[in-house]
Amino acid sequence: xxxxxxxxxxxxxxxxxxxxxxxxxxxxxxxxxxxxxxxxxxxxxxxxxxxxxxxxxxxxxxxxxxxxxxxxxxxxxxxxxxxxxxxxxxxxxxxxxxxxxxxxxxxxxxxxxxxxxxxxxxxxxxxxxxxxxxxxxxxxxxxxxxxxxxxxxxxxxxxxxxxxxxxxxxxxxxxxxxxxxxxxxxxxxxxxxxxxxxxxxxxxxxxxxxxxxxxxxxxxxxxxxxxxxxxxxxxxxxxxxxxxxxxxxxxxxxxxxxxxxxxxxxxxxxxxxxxxxxxxxxxxxxxxxxxxxxxxxxxxxxxxxxxxxxxxxxxxxxxxxxxxxxxxxxxxxxxxxxxxxxxxxxxxxxxxxxxxxxxxx
Amino acid sequence: xxxxxxxxxxxxxxxxxxxxxxxxxxxxxxxxxxxxxxxxxxxxxxxxxxxxxxxxxxxxxxxxxxxxxxxxxxxxxxxxxxxxxxxxxxxxxxxxxxxxxxxxxxxxxxxxxxxxxxxxxxxxxxxxxxxxxxxxxxxxxxxxxxxxxxxxxxxxxxxxxxxxxxxxxxxxxxxxxxxxxxxxxxxxxxxxxxxxxxxxxxxxxxxxxxxxxxxxxxxxxxxxxxxxxxxxxxxxxxxxxxxxxxxxxxxxxxxxxxxxxxxxxxxxxxxxxxxxxxxxxxxxxxxxxxxxxxxxxxxxxxxx
Numbered sequence: 001x002x003x004x005x006x007x008x009x010x011x012x013x014x015x016x017x018x019x020x021x022x023x024x025x026x027x028x029x030x031x032x033x034x035x036x037x038x039x040x041x042x043x044x045x046x047x048x049x050x051x052x053x054x055x056x057x058x059x060x061x062x063x064x065x066x067x068x069x070x071x072x073x074x075x076x077x078x079x080x081x082x083x084x085x086x087x088x089x090x091x092x093x094x095x096x097x098x099x100x101x102x103x104x105x106x107x108x109x110x111x112x113x114x115x116x117x118x119x120x121x122x123x124x125x126x127x128x129x130x131x132x133x134x135x136x137x138x139x140x141x142x143x144x145x146x147x148x149x150x151x152x153x154x155x156x157x158x159x160x161x162x163x164x165x166x167x168x169x170x171x172x173x174x175x176x177x178x179x180x181x182x183x184x185x186x187x188x189x190x191x192x193x194x195x196x197x198x199x200x201x202x203x204x205x206x207x208x209x210x211x212x213x214x215x216x217x218x219x220x221x222x223x224x225x226x227x228x229x230x231x232x233x234x235x236x237x238x239x240x241x242x243x244x245x246x247x248x249x250x251x252x253x254x255x256x257x258x259x260x261x262x263x264x265x266x267x268x269x270x271x272x273x274x275x276x277x278x279x280x281x282x283x284x285x286x287x288x289x290x291x292x293x294x295x296x297x298x299x300x301x302x303x304x305x306x307x308x309x310x311x312x313x314x315x316x317x318x319x320x321x322x323x324x325x326x327x328x329x330x331x332x333x334x335x336x337x338x339x340x341x342x343x344x345x346x347x348x349x350x351x352x353x354x355x356x357x358x359x360x361x
Numbered sequence: 362x363x364x365x366x367x368x369x370x371x372x373x374x375x376x377x378x379x380x381x382x383x384x385x386x387x388x389x390x391x392x393x394x395x396x397x398x399x400x401x402x403x404x405x406x407x408x409x410x411x412x413x414x415x416x417x418x419x420x421x422x423x424x425x426x427x428x429x430x431x432x433x434x435x436x437x438x439x440x441x442x443x444x445x446x447x448x449x450x451x452x453x454x455x456x457x458x459x460x461x462x463x464x465x466x467x468x469x470x471x472x473x474x475x476x477x478x479x480x481x482x483x484x485x486x487x488x489x490x491x492x493x494x495x496x497x498x499x500x501x502x503x504x505x506x507x508x509x510x511x512x513x514x515x516x517x518x519x520x521x522x523x524x525x526x527x528x529x530x531x532x533x534x535x536x537x538x539x540x541x542x543x544x545x546x547x548x549x550x551x552x553x554x555x556x557x558x559x560x561x562x563x564x565x566x567x568x569x570x571x572x573x574x575x576x577x578x579x580x581x582x583x584x585x586x587x588x589x590x591x592x593x594x595x596x597x598x599x600x601x602x603x604x605x606x607x608x609x610x611x612x613x614x615x616x617x618x619x620x621x622x623x624x625x626x627x628x629x630x631x632x633x634x635x636x637x638x639x640x641x642x643x644x645x646x647x648x649x650x651x652x653x654x655x656x657x658x659x660x661x662x663x664x665x
Contacts, residue, residue: 023550023551024550024629024632024633024636025633025636025637025640026550026632026636027548027550027551030548031551034545037545038545041543041545051450068379071377071379071381071383072379072381074381074383075380075381079639080636080639080640081636082576082579082580082632082635082636082639083548083549083550083583083632084580084583084584085545085546085547085548085549085583085587086545086548089543089544089545089546091383091384091541092541092542092543093541093543094381094383095383095384095385095541096540096541096543098375098377098383098468099464101377102377102468102469102470103450103464103465103468103469103470103471104450104470105450105470105471106447106470106471106472106473108447108448108473111473197428197431197432197435198431200432200435201431201432201434201435204435205435205438205484208439208481208484208485209484209485209489211481212481212482212484212485212486213485215482215485215528215532216514273532286531289531289532290531290532290533290534293474293478293532293533293534294474296478297474297477297478297481300481301477
C-alpha cells in the first residue's frame with residue numbers, strides 16, 4: 001500500500017483523528033489522500049490559468065502522478081463512499097485534471113506555415129468536384145444574366161441592387177459609363193484605404209455566408225453564387241451593348257479574377273458541406289459532415305486570403321492603373337500566381353504517398 | 362425516475378486510458394445563450410470605446426480612423442471568437458464568465474480546425490439572423506417567411522440532439538460543457554463529531570434502526586446538515602428528527618434541544634452502516650429497497 005508512506009508523513013496533522021480510531025472507513029480514506037488532491041487541484045488551476053507550459057519539470061511530473069492517484073481515488077470512492085461532498089469534489093477535480101492531461105492546448109506555432117504550405121493547396125486539389133460546382137454556379141449565373149439582359153434590359157433593375165448600380169443603369173450614356181471605368185469613382189485618394197477595408201469586410205462576410213449556408217444541402221450556397229453571377233452578367237451586358245465590353249473586362253479583371261474566384265471557392269467550401277449531407281457514402285451524415293469540414297474550412301480560409309488581396313487591388317491599384325493592358329496583366333497575373341501556388345505547393349513525395357489515387361484537377 | 366433519466370442524458374462520459382470514466386455536464390442552452398450575449402456585449406463595447414477614444418484623441422487622420430474602425434468591427438465578429446477560443450483553449454471571455462467551455466467530442470485536444478469551423482458557422486447561425494431581425498421592417502412577405510424557416514432550423518438543431526450541439530458544433534465535432542468547479546467541503550462525519558462527541562454515546566443505534574433508509578435519504582440528510590446553521594431553524598430540525606425516530610423505530614431518549622446532535626449521530630451511524638453493506642455488495646438506493654427485492658436484512662423487513 002502506497003498510502004503507508006503518506007500516513008507517516010502527516011501523522012502530526014491528524015494525531016487526534018488517529019486517537020479516535022473509530023473513524024469511518026471512508027473518512028479515513030479521505031484523510032489519507034486529501035493532501036494529494038489539494039496539490040493536484042493547485043497544479044490543475046495553474047495549468048488552466050497560465051497554460052500547461054507554465055509548469056516546471058517537477059510540477060509536470062507531479063501532475064501526472066497525482067492525476068493517476070486521483071483517478072484511482074475516484075474509482076475507489078465511487079465504490080466505498082456515500083459522502084456526496086467528497087464524490088462531487090473528486091468528480092470535478094478528475095474532470096478538470098483529465099482535460100489538462102489529455103486535452104491540452106494545441107501549440108499554435110507553425111500553424112500558419114503548415115496551413116499555407118500544405119493544408120490549403122492540398123485541400124484545393126482534393127476538391128475538384130466542389131470547385132467545379134462553385135465555378136459552374138458563377139459561370140451559369142453570368143451567362144444567364146448576360147442573355148436575359150440582352151433580351152430585355154429591364155432585367156437589370158431586377159438583378160442589380162440600386163446601391164451597387166450607383167447610377168450605372170442601362171439608360172446611362174456610353175460616355176458616362178466610360179467615365180466610370182476610367183475615372184476615379186472614389187475620387188479622393190484618401191478614401192482608398194477606407195474603401196479597401198470596407199470592401200474586404202463586406203466581401204468576406206458574404207463569402208462566409210455562402211460557405212456556411214452550404215450546410216443546408218448546398219442549395220443556398222449555389223443560389224447565392226448564381227445570383228452573384230447574374231449581377232456580373234447583367235453588368236457586362238450593359239457595358240457590352242455600348243461597345244465597352246473589352247474595357248469593362250479589363251476593369252473587372254484587375255481585381256475580379258481574385259475576387260470572383262474567392263467567391264466561387266467559398267461556394268465550393270459550402271458545396272462540400274452540402275455534399276456531405278446529400279451523399280454521405282458509408283459514413284453517417286454527421287460523421288461525413290465532420291470529415292468534409294476539414295477541407296471545406298481550408299477553402300474558406302483561402303477565400304478570405306484572396307479577398308484581402310482583392311480588396312487591396314480594388315482599393316488601390318484599380319484607381320492607379322488606368323491602361324486596359326496593364327489591368328489585364330495584373331489581374332490575370334495574380335490569377336496565375338494563385339493557380340501556381342495551389343497546384344504546386346505542398347506536393348512532396350511524402351504527400352503523394354499520403355493521399356494516393358487522387359488525381360489532381 | 363424520469364428526472365434521473367433526463368439528468369443522465371445531459372452527461373457526457375469519457376473513459377481515459379486509466380479506465381475510470383469521467384463525466385462532463387452538457388451546458389444548458391440558456392447558459393450558452395448567456396455566454397453568447399456577453400461576448401456580443403463585450404465586443405460591441407470594445408468597438409464603441411475604441412471609436413470614442415480615437416475620435417477624442419484625434420491622433421489619426423479621419424480616413425485612417427474610419428478604416429481602423431471598419432476593420433475592427435469585422436475582426437470582432439467571427440475572428441474574435443476563433444482567436445479567443447484558440448488562445449484560451451475553448452473559452453471566450455463570455456464563456457469564462459458563465460463557466461462553460463468547448464471540448465472535442467472525442468475527449469482529446471481541441472484542434473484549430475474545429476475552432477475555426479464552429480465559429481464560421483456562427484455567421485449563419487447567429488449574426489445573419491440577428492442582422493435580419495433589424496432589417497425585418499424593410500423585407501417583403503416571402504423573405505420574412507424564408508428567414509423564419511431559417512431561424513427555426515437553427516433553433517431546432519440543438520434541441521433535437523442529446524448533446525445540445527448547434528450546427529457549427531456538428532460540423533466541427535465539438536461539445537460545450539460546464540467547466541467543473543471544485544470545492545471540497547469538510548467531511549460531516551469528522552468535522553461535526555467533536556461538537557456532539559459527548560453525546561455520541563448517548564445515541565445508540567441498532568442495526569434495525571439503520572435498515573430503513575438508503576443512499577438517497579442519507580445524502581438528503583447530508584444536505585440538511587450542511588446548510589448553514591441559520592438556514593434551518595430548530596423547529597425544522599426537530600421535525601426532521603421526529604420523522605426519523607418515527608420511521609426507524611428508534612426508542613432511545615432524545616432530549617429537547619439535542620435534535621441536531623441526534624441527527625449528526627444518526628448520519629454517522631447510517632453512513633457507516635450503508636458503506637459497510639456496500640462493501641459487501643449490497644447497495645441501497647433509497648428507502649424503497651425493502652419493497653422491491655427480497656429483503657436483505659430479515660429483521661428490518663417487519664418494521665417498514
